[in-house]
Amino acid sequence: MVSRFIAVLVFICCCVSSANAVGTVELSALNESNWPGFFQEGYSHSTPSAQCDHQAFAEFIRSKRSLTPAQISRRLQAKLRACEPEVLYSTPNVELQSYVSLKYPIHLSQQVHRVVIQLPNGRIVKGSMGFQKSRDPRPLMVVRCGLFCEANNLFTTNALIMRFLEEGPFHVVVLESMTATDYIVENHRLSLGGLYGGREVLEVIQVLKDSDYGSLFSSFHVHGISLGGNSALMAAVYASQNPDRFPKISSVSAICPVIDLEGSISGIYHRSLVNQISTRMTNSQLHEVYESVDYLNQNYSPSDFDDLDSDEYMQLISDAAVDDAKNLTEGGWDLAPFKGEEISTRYDFYRASRMQDLQKYIKIPTYLFHASNDKVVLHVDNFKKMQESLEARPNPYMSLLQLERGDHCAFGMAYGWNTFSTIQRELLLREAPEMETVAQEFEVDRISEGDWFGGSYDLGEGESFARYSFHHSPGDLFVELHLKIFTTGDSDWSPRRYLWKCHEKTPSMAPSACYRTKEVRLSLQKLGLDAAAFDNKQSSNQLERVLNVRAFLGNRQKATIIGTSDYPEVLSIEFETLKEEFQARFEH
Known part of the structure; x- marks a missing residue:
C-alpha cells in the first residue's frame, strides 16, 4: 500500500x-x-546544530501553543537571531x-x-x-x-x-x-x-x-x-x-x-x-x-x-x-x-x-x-x-x-528551504486546530540496502553526524540517504588534517575539509512506496523534498543524531491528519 x-x-x-x-x-x-x-x-545548505535545525524550530513552535501570535513572534525572533550564524547561506x-x-x-x-x-x-x-x-x-x-x-x-x-x-x-x-x-x-x-x-x-x-x-x-x-x-x-x-x-x-x-x-x-x-x-x-x-x-x-x-x-x-x-x-x-x-x-x-x-x-x-x-x-x-x-x-x-x-x-520573498534561499518551510508551516498549523501532526516510523536497518552498520562505516574518534539529506532520481527503486560526518583534524578520516585545525571548529561552523559523506540506499518498497509513482522529475523531486523537510533521523529514544556519533536507528516521517473529534463534525 x-x-x-x-x-x-x-x-x-x-x-x-x-x-x-x-x-x-x-x-x-x-x-x-x-x-x-x-x-x-529541500535540504539545508548549511550544517546547523541540533538546536538550530528545522526540526528544532518545529518543536520550538509546537511548545508555544498557548502564546498569542505577537508573543510567539518575539520568542521566535530571538531564536532565529541566535541561530542565524549557523543557518544563513554563506553567500x-x-x-x-x-x-x-x-x-x-x-x-x-x-x-x-x-x-x-x-x-x-x-x-x-x-x-x-x-x-x-x-x-x-x-x-x-x-x-x-x-x-x-x-x-x-x-x-x-x-x-x-x-x-x-x-x-x-x-x-x-x-x-x-x-x-x-x-x-x-x-x-x-x-x-x-x-x-x-x-x-x-x-x-x-x-x-x-x-x-x-x-x-x-x-x-x-x-x-x-x-x-x-x-x-x-x-x-x-x-x-x-x-x-x-x-x-x-x-x-x-x-x-x-x-x-x-x-x-x-x-x-x-x-x-x-x-x-x-x-x-x-x-x-x-x-x-x-x-x-x-x-x-x-x-x-x-x-x-x-x-x-x-x-x-x-x-x-x-x-x-x-x-x-x-x-x-x-x-x-x-x-x-x-x-x-x-x-x-x-x-x-x-x-x-x-x-x-x-x-x-x-x-x-x-x-x-x-x-x-x-x-x-x-x-x-x-x-x-x-x-x-x-x-x-x-x-x-x-x-x-x-x-x-x-x-x-524579496526568498527566505527559503537564505535560511534553508527546510528551515523556512518548517517555520511557516508550524506557525499556520497553530491556527488549524482540526489537524494533528503524526509520524510514520521505520527501523533504518530494515529499510536500508545491505548491512551498513559497523566495519568501514564506523565513526572515528572525534567524529559526529553534522547533517543528513535525501536524494532520489526518477524511477529509482531506492532513495539515497547522505550522511555528512564532521571529522576533527585528529581523525584518521581527515585527508587534510595537516591544513585544517578541524578540532578547533564545531560541526556547524567548519570548512568543507572537515567533513566526509557516507551514502546509504533506502528501499522505497520497504518504505511502503511504489517506485512507479515517482518516475518523472516532478514526483521524484516531491519525494526527496518532502523527506528533507518532514523526515527525522534519531535513535530509539527519538533523540536526533545531529551532533552525536549515534547511528540512526529510526526514520520518522511526519504528516498531518484530521483529528478524530473533528471527523464526525465534518461528516455531518
Missing part, C-alpha cells in the same frame, strides 16, 4: 466544473512551462536570484489544476489549485500573488504549491494578481487592489465554500505575497470587522507584504534598481490591455505610453486605480471600517490601504514575514511602519517576523 505521507494524489472528480447560484469554479489542465532554473531538493545577495531560478514541472502533478473562478458580480479570477489526496476535509490556503503575477506555472506559484500542498496539509489555490494582464483584460479594469483587493479574496472563498468542492475544506486561511500581501491584510480587516458577511477566516499570513501601498508603488517606479524593469513591464502591459480598459482608451492613445517617464507612469496607474475605486464605492462602500465612504481622490485611495493605520481592526491571527534587505518592498517604507504602529498600539493578533536576509 502506498504510504499516506507522500503518495501522489489521483484526485477523481465527477466533473471539472462546479456551479452554484453565486459563482462558478472550473478546473482544467495546467499549461507546460519551460522555465529555466534548478530544482529545490549573501543571491537569495532573490536563486528564488526566481526555482524550477518545478508542476504540470506533471496530478494534484494541481488550472482554475477559473467566476464571482457573483461577474468578475473572473484565474489561478492554480491543488488538492490533498485525502478525501477527509483539509484546510484551504487561498493565496494572492504579487505585482503582474499571473499565478500560472512559474516560480512563485510553484514555491507555494511545494510548501503548502506537498510539504503541508493544505489544499491551495493561488490567485492571479489584480495587476495581471489576463485579469485586466477579462474584467476590463485596471487596479492595484487596495480597498477591493481583500474583499475579492473573501468573495473567492465564499464561492469555493459554496461549490461542490466545499466539503473538502475544514477551515479557510489567507496568504499574500508582496502586493498580494496588502490584499491579504485587507481581507483580515474585512473578515474581522464584518464576521457575518464572509466565511470564517482562521488565519492570515504574508511574506514580504506591501504595508503602505503608495510608498511601495512610488518606490518601484523611482528606485534605480527596479524602475527600469517596472516601467518596461508597465509599458508592455498598457499596450496589451488598452482596448479592454475604458479609462485608458478614453484618456490616452497607445503612442502616449511610450513617452511617459517614471512619475507619469505612477500617475497613470494611480489615477486608473482611483477611477476603478470611485466606481466601486459610488453610493458608499458597504463594509466596515469604510462603510459609507466614497473614493474620489488619490489621497482617498491610498489612505484606505495603509495597513499600518488599519492593523488595529484586525482580530484574526496574522503572521507577517519580511527581510531587512528587501530591495523591492523596502523595510523603511513598509515593515518599519507596521512595527512603529504596533509599538504605539499593540495588537496581540499580529505576528511580525523580521528576517535579517531573504531579499
Whole structure:
C-alpha cells in the first residue's frame, strides 16, 4: 500500500466544473512551462546544530501553543537571531536570484489544476489549485500573488504549491494578481487592489465554500505575497470587522507584504534598481490591455505610453486605480471600517490601504514575514511602519517576523528551504486546530540496502553526524540517504588534517575539509512506496523534498543524531491528519 505521507494524489472528480447560484469554479489542465532554473531538493545548505535545525524550530513552535501570535513572534525572533550564524547561506545577495531560478514541472502533478473562478458580480479570477489526496476535509490556503503575477506555472506559484500542498496539509489555490494582464483584460479594469483587493479574496472563498468542492475544506486561511500581501491584510480587516458577511477566516499570513501601498508603488517606479524593469513591464502591459480598459482608451492613445517617464507612469496607474475605486464605492462602500465612504481622490485611495493605520481592526491571527534587505518592498517604507504602529498600539493578533536576509520573498534561499518551510508551516498549523501532526516510523536497518552498520562505516574518534539529506532520481527503486560526518583534524578520516585545525571548529561552523559523506540506499518498497509513482522529475523531486523537510533521523529514544556519533536507528516521517473529534463534525 502506498504510504499516506507522500503518495501522489489521483484526485477523481465527477466533473471539472462546479456551479452554484453565486459563482462558478472550473478546473482544467495546467499549461507546460519551460522555465529555466534548478530544482529545490529541500535540504539545508548549511550544517546547523541540533538546536538550530528545522526540526528544532518545529518543536520550538509546537511548545508555544498557548502564546498569542505577537508573543510567539518575539520568542521566535530571538531564536532565529541566535541561530542565524549557523543557518544563513554563506553567500549573501543571491537569495532573490536563486528564488526566481526555482524550477518545478508542476504540470506533471496530478494534484494541481488550472482554475477559473467566476464571482457573483461577474468578475473572473484565474489561478492554480491543488488538492490533498485525502478525501477527509483539509484546510484551504487561498493565496494572492504579487505585482503582474499571473499565478500560472512559474516560480512563485510553484514555491507555494511545494510548501503548502506537498510539504503541508493544505489544499491551495493561488490567485492571479489584480495587476495581471489576463485579469485586466477579462474584467476590463485596471487596479492595484487596495480597498477591493481583500474583499475579492473573501468573495473567492465564499464561492469555493459554496461549490461542490466545499466539503473538502475544514477551515479557510489567507496568504499574500508582496502586493498580494496588502490584499491579504485587507481581507483580515474585512473578515474581522464584518464576521457575518464572509466565511470564517482562521488565519492570515504574508511574506514580504506591501504595508503602505503608495510608498511601495512610488518606490518601484523611482528606485534605480527596479524602475527600469517596472516601467518596461508597465509599458508592455498598457499596450496589451488598452482596448479592454475604458479609462485608458478614453484618456490616452497607445503612442502616449511610450513617452511617459517614471512619475507619469505612477500617475497613470494611480489615477486608473482611483477611477476603478470611485466606481466601486459610488453610493458608499458597504463594509466596515469604510462603510459609507466614497473614493474620489488619490489621497482617498491610498489612505484606505495603509495597513499600518488599519492593523488595529484586525482580530484574526496574522503572521507577517519580511527581510531587512528587501530591495523591492523596502523595510523603511513598509515593515518599519507596521512595527512603529504596533509599538504605539499593540495588537496581540499580529505576528511580525523580521528576517535579517531573504531579499524579496526568498527566505527559503537564505535560511534553508527546510528551515523556512518548517517555520511557516508550524506557525499556520497553530491556527488549524482540526489537524494533528503524526509520524510514520521505520527501523533504518530494515529499510536500508545491505548491512551498513559497523566495519568501514564506523565513526572515528572525534567524529559526529553534522547533517543528513535525501536524494532520489526518477524511477529509482531506492532513495539515497547522505550522511555528512564532521571529522576533527585528529581523525584518521581527515585527508587534510595537516591544513585544517578541524578540532578547533564545531560541526556547524567548519570548512568543507572537515567533513566526509557516507551514502546509504533506502528501499522505497520497504518504505511502503511504489517506485512507479515517482518516475518523472516532478514526483521524484516531491519525494526527496518532502523527506528533507518532514523526515527525522534519531535513535530509539527519538533523540536526533545531529551532533552525536549515534547511528540512526529510526526514520520518522511526519504528516498531518484530521483529528478524530473533528471527523464526525465534518461528516455531518
